[in-house]
Amino acid sequence: MATDILFYVLAALTLIFGALVVANPFSRNPVTSAMFLVLTIISMAGLFVLLHAFFLAAVQVLVYAGAVMVLFLFVIMLLDLKEEERRKIKLTGLVAGVVSVGAIVAIFVRSLLATKPSENLPAPTAVGDTATLGKMLFTNYLLPFEIVSILLLVAMVGVILLSKKDLK
Amino acid sequence: MLFASELCGARFLLSSLNWIELKLAPLPQVFNLCVMQDTQLPQYIAVLMLFVLAVAATGGMIVMSMMLGKKGRGSKIKDTAYECGMLPIGEGSTRLSVKFYLVAMLFILFDIEVVFMYPWAVVYKSMLADEATRNLILGSMISFLGILFVGYLYAVKKRAFDWKS
Amino acid sequence: MNLSLMSLEISVVALGLVVLLADLWLPAERRRALGYVAAAALGLLLLQNLSGCCSCCVAGGDGTAFGGMFVQDGLSVFFKRFFLLAGALVLVLAVEFSDRIATGVSEYYSLIIFALAGMLFAASANDFAMLFVSIELITITFYILTSFTRGKVAALEAGVKYLILGALSSAFMVYGIALVWGTTGKFNFNELAQVAGNFTDNKVFLFGVVFILAGLGFKIAAFPFQMWTPDVYQGAPTPTTAFLAVGSKAAGFVLLLRFLFTAIPSVTAHWDKLLIIISGITILYGNLCAIPQRNLKRLLGYSSIAHAGYLLLGVAAMTSAGQSAVLYYLSGYLFTTLAAFTVIALVMRHLDSEDIAGLAGLNQRSPLLAATLTLAMVSLAGIPPLAGFFGKFLLLKAVIEQGAVNHGYYCLAFTALVGVVISLYYYFGVIRAIYWSKDAASREPILISTPMRVAIVGCIAGIFWLGVAPGAVLRLAESAVNALHCPGLALN
Numbered sequence: 001m002a003t004d005i006l007f008y009v010l011a012a013l014t015l016i017f018g019a020l021v022v023a024n025p026f027s028r029n030p031v032t033s034a035m036f037l038v039l040t041i042i043s044m045a046g047l048f049v050l051l052h053a054f055f056l057a058a059v060q061v062l063v064y065a066g067a068v069m070v071l072f073l074f075v076i077m078l079l080d081l082k083e084e085e086r087r088k089i090k091l092t093g094l095v096a097g098v099v100s101v102g103a104i105v106a107i108f109v110r111s112l113l114a115t116k117p118s119e120n121l122p123a124p125t126a127v128g129d130t131a132t133l134g135k136m137l138f139t140n141y142l143l144p145f146e147i148v149s150i151l152l153l154v155a156m157v158g159v160i161l162l163s164k165k166d167l168k
Numbered sequence: 169m170l171f172a173s174e175l176c177g178a179r180f181l182l183s184s185l186n187w188i189e190l191k192l193a194p195l196p197q198v199f200n201l202c203v204m205q206d207t208q209l210p211q212y213i214a215v216l217m218l219f220v221l222a223v224a225a226t227g228g229m230i231v232m233s234m235m236l237g238k239k240g241r242g243s244k245i246k247d248t249a250y251e252c253g254m255l256p257i258g259e260g261s262t263r264l265s266v267k268f269y270l271v272a273m274l275f276i277l278f279d280i281e282v283v284f285m286y287p288w289a290v291v292y293k294s295m296l297a298d299e300a301t302r303n304l305i306l307g308s309m310i311s312f313l314g315i316l317f318v319g320y321l322y323a324v325k326k327r328a329f330d331w332k333s
Numbered sequence: 334m335n336l337s338l339m340s341l342e343i344s345v346v347a348l349g350l351v352v353l354l355a356d357l358w359l360p361a362e363r364r365r366a367l368g369y370v371a372a373a374a375l376g377l378l379l380l381q382n383l384s385g386c387c388s389c390c391v392a393g394g395d396g397t398a399f400g401g402m403f404v405q406d407g408l409s410v411f412f413k414r415f416f417l418l419a420g421a422l423v424l425v426l427a428v429e430f431s432d433r434i435a436t437g438v439s440e441y442y443s444l445i446i447f448a449l450a451g452m453l454f455a456a457s458a459n460d461f462a463m464l465f466v467s468i469e470l471i472t473i474t475f476y477i478l479t480s481f482t483r484g485k486v487a488a489l490e491a492g493v494k495y496l497i498l499g500a501l502s503s504a505f506m507v508y509g510i511a512l513v514w515g516t517t518g519k520f521n522f523n524e525l526a527q528v529a530g531n532f533t534d535n536k537v538f539l540f541g542v543v544f545i546l547a548g549l550g551f552k553i554a555a556f557p558f559q560m561w562t563p564d565v566y567q568g569a570p571t572p573t574t575a576f577l578a579v580g581s582k583a584a585g586f587v588l589l590l591r592f593l594f595t596a597i598p599s600v601t602a603h604w605d606k607l608l609i610i611i612s613g614i615t616i617l618y619g620n621l622c623a624i625p626q627r628n629l630k631r632l633l634g635y636s637s638i639a640h641a642g643y644l645l646l647g648v649a650a651m652t653s654a655g656q657s658a659v660l661y662y663l664s665g666y667l668f669t670t671l672a673a674f675t676v677i678a679l680v681m682r683h684l685d686s687e688d689i690a691g692l693a694g695l696n697q698r699s700p701l702l703a704a705t706l707t708l709a710m711v712s713l714a715g716i717p718p719l720a721g722f723f724g725k726f727l728l729l730k731a732v733i734e735q736g737a738v739n740h741g742y743y744c745l746a747f748t749a750l751v752g753v754v755i756s757l758y759y760y761f762g763v764i765r766a767i768y769w770s771k772d773a774a775s776r777e778p779i780l781i782s783t784p785m786r787v788a789i790v791g792c793i794a795g796i797f798w799l800g801v802a803p804g805a806v807l808r809l810a811e812s813a814v815n816a817l818h819c820p821g822l823a824l825n
Binding site for chain 3: 147
């Protein structure tokens with residue numbers, strides 16, 4: 001199936017680009033990392049399209065690849081990071097990280113193997129377009145939607161409080 | 169352990185390839201993902217084609233210019249910035265003011281607000297026609313925007329949009 | 334749509350908006366008193382809530398709204414009163430603290446109120462969407478409240494640490510929710526409870542549940558997820574720390590209780606070992622790490638980890654006796670912790686750090702504060718006849734009752750007792766610093782404003798009341814946890 005192939009291609013791209021964000025062997029430049037993050041986000045948008053979450057895919061590109069990445073770049077320039085020098089990685093930290101990540105991955109793989117696909121519910125119908133999403137959002141999920149507005153307000157107040165130079 | 173016996177030699181490689189074929193193929197179905205009829209998906213083929221074309225065009229240009237173009241001979245002196253004969257001091261990039269961050273952050277917050285308005289606008293007409301949801305649809309967006317309007321007022325009064333202060 | 338159920342939440346959000354707007358037009362010198370107005374408003378809401386529906390006729394105000402997403406039952410009413418009381422007391426404390434906040438005093442008040450609104454929503458959350466959104470409202474507000482004194486490096490460091498670890502834990506939780514939804518297709522807790530029994534063998538489902546527990550464990554500062562606690566407690570402004578210790582922790586517990594016992598009771602029943610181990614390690618870790626601490630807020634941070642462990646005793650017991658003990662213990666913890674942080678905020682006002690040595694001579698400077706802090710420490714240590722003792726007694730009783738089922742419970746009870754004995758050492762170190770230290774840095778008496786005095790006396794009264802006459806609150810707690818076990822409310 002074409003969608004299956006696309007799924008694996010996009011998933012692989014997401015993983016590769018994601019790895020390049022944090023551990024790029026060719027460049028330690030934070031801006032390069034940020035650009036790879038854009039690529040990660042775009043391949044994830046492709047995965048969302050395959051999941052029929054079309055609106056989410058568009059938002060992913062608009063908000064994350066567009067707006068949030070601009071913010072990332074601003075912050076990088078704000079901090080004026082030079083090519084980050086290669087830090088010495090502490091052995092204990094490395095071992096702890098490898099062990100914990102390895103454990104999580106191992107448990108996850110084992111649990112995936114132990115789960116038969118058939119024991120799941122019947123597949124949901126292909127919904128994910130904007131109209132269906134809107135209907136869900138403004139009937140079933142109305143309350144979380146309203147709370148999100150408080151959340152945005154809090155974030156707005158917070159960002160002004162914490163970064164405005166001379167606040168009255 | 170599952171892998172303990174297989175961890176050695178080429179057998180591991182072979183079995184892992186085998187494993188990918190066997191186990192990974194039904195992976196999407198574990199999460200009920202893939203078994204839907206594709207009604208809208210084909211519309212996105214055009215997007216995919218455009219994406220592939222864009223990558224091919226830009227990548228092709230870089231590769232072609234590398235193959236066809238003549239490499240200039242660079243030297244360290246040649247690469248330094250020209251500053252009227254003076255030796256350049258310091259880095260080319262400077263620190264940005266924190267004001268940029270403030271504006272970008274506020275932009276994102278209002279951007280997300282608009283993102284929520286988009287599905288609202290799409291369903292507005294149909295939900296208005298429905299008796300059950302008629303009173304809900306306008307009120308929900310008004311209260312959403314009302315709360316955020318307080319944030320807007322706050323930003324204006326605190327001169328968050330004022331570049332000079 | 335049943336909006337009248339949510340009148341409390343709507344009023345609290347409206348109060349926050351009014352405070353935020355009032356800031357814009359009030360002259361700067363009158364903003365400080367806004368905190369008293371807000372605290373009084375919260376007190377009025379609490380009184381109205383108390384008189385509106387008494388404990389015995391909980392059924393009157395019950396119901397669900399938004400398709401079963403928002404549930405109003407005994408448990409949520411109990412926790413809502415708890416949060417309102419905590420919010421009002423913290424606001425009074427914040428007014429006292431406000432001279433140390435350079436800019437944005439009224440924003441501080443309104444952010445506290447918004448965090449409170451998040452806690453109120455958390456108390457009623459019966460759905461993963463609500464769980465996530467309310468937790469995020471609480472946590473994101475606390476990121477800002479933590480680094481509010483932005484001129485201080487310690488506060489900024491605490492804020493950044495809390496932000497990064499909090500974002501990580503949220504990511505784990507969202508991933509867990511996605512896995513649970515992916516396997517069961519249910520978002521609502523009651524609906525999930527109906528099908529969860531079929532999924533007790535589904536490893537992917539269990540994996541998701543573990544991740545959700547990790548996210549909630551971060552909120553309550555249980556053992557493997559406790560790293561942030563001491564630094565954040567130490568660096569944050571004192572009212573923030575107080576609210577974090579009481580409100581955020583209680584919100585984590587109400588969500589944990591609802592998730593474990595309403596949404597996935599059939600899974601929880603198999604997980605006694607996990608809960609026993611986490612609870613035991615949390616108690617030991619918190620108490621052992623608290624011993625060498627010299628900073629009072631950091632000490633209380635470690636002590637709050639230990640108390641999360643004690644509270645988990647009641648969760649691990651998995652009986653309604655244990656759950657009502659959790660609620661009871663939290664009520665005692667509310668008064669005790671707020672009293673302790675109030676004293677810290679008042680005494681350490683002119684000091685840079687909150688070192689225990691700063692308490693020297695407190696007995697002469699202000700006998701009331703000395704007595705308050707002593708009572709708070711004694712109650713936290715769990716000595717009769719104060720609130721902490723009776724709460725610990727109830728928790729241990731619930732655990733030991735379960736010992737017949739699984740002998741691990743006896744070990745857990747023993748661990749908790751060991752923890753209590755360890756904790757005596759450092760709590761009494763604090764008391765020793767108050768009464769028996771030689772060199773007092775300052776001898777000037779500490780002035781306490783009238784509202785602050787009322788709040789302190791209220792806290793002391795609460796500590797004694799819960800210790801001596803536990804009947805009323807215990808009955809409330811018992812009727813509250815009934816809601817967990819018979820979620821028979823029809824979905825409307």
